[in-house]
Amino acid sequence: MSNTPPPEVFATEPAEAFVEEGHGGAPVHSEPELFGLAPFQWVSIAMLLLLLIAFLGAKVHRIIGRGLDDRIAAIRSQLDEAKALRHEAETLRDEYKRRIAAAEKDAETTLANARTEADKIRAQAETDSAAMIERRKRMAEDTIAAAEREAVQDVRNRAAMAATAASRKLIAEKHDAQADKVLADQMIASL
Numbered sequence: 001m002s003n004t005p006p007p008e009v010f011a012t013e014p015a016e017a018f019v020e021e022g023h024g025g026a027p028v029h030s031e032p033e034l035f036g037l038a039p040f041q042w043v044s045i046a047m048l049l050l051l052l053i054a055f056l057g058a059k060v061h062r063i064i065g066r067g068l069d070d071r072i073a074a075i076r077s078q079l080d081e082a083k084a085l086r087h088e089a090e091t092l093r094d095e096y097k098r099r100i101a102a103a104e105k106d107a108e109t110t111l112a113n114a115r116t117e118a119d120k121i122r123a124q125a126e127t128d129s130a131a132m133i134e135r136r137k138r139m140a141e142d143t144i145a146a147a148e149r150e151a152v153q154d155v156r157n158r159a160a161m162a163a164t165a166a167s168r169k170l171i172a173e174k175h176d177a178q179a180d181k182v183l184a185d186q187m188i189a190s191l
Contacts, residue, residue, distance in 0.1 A: 034042065175183075 032039065037045075
């Protein structure tokens with residue numbers, strides 16, 4: 001053991017006990033009182049209050065417990081509802097993601113089809129334009145050829161008319177009525 005001195009205890013003055021002189025000359029120790037009640041009475045009152053609190057507190061505890069249970073059930077139902085709403089929202093989100101992806105795919109397909117169709121239409125238009133140009137060229141050539149034929153025919157007709165007129169004039173100058181009669185008789189005989 002170590003040689004440490006014991007702790008110093010401060011001395012206090014001893015409490016004075018109130019002592020009354022009893023009937024037989026012996027001193028009587030007087031108990032402390034509060035509001036005229038002795039300590040054992042205060043203990044009895046405290047125990048009574050404790051029992052009342054325990055008895056009434058059990059009912060309060062049940063009421064509080066029931067209220068807490070109801071609150072817990074309400075919170076659980078709200079959590080379940082929130083979970084269901086979250087699941088529904090996730091389902092809707094996934095569905096809309098699928099719809100958006102499908103719409104984008106449809107848009108890409110539609111765009112590709114439109115480009116293909118536009119290429120076909122352009123190629124067809126080029127083909128049709130070339131065919132129409134060729135037809136118009138042929139029509140112009142045919143019109144020019146017809147005009148040439150008409151002009152040649154007109155020139156021939158004019159030449160024939162001029163030749164006829166010239167031959168008439170020549171015949172009229174060189175033939176007389178007698179020569180015409182002989183010529184007409186020869187023609188009739190040959191028939």
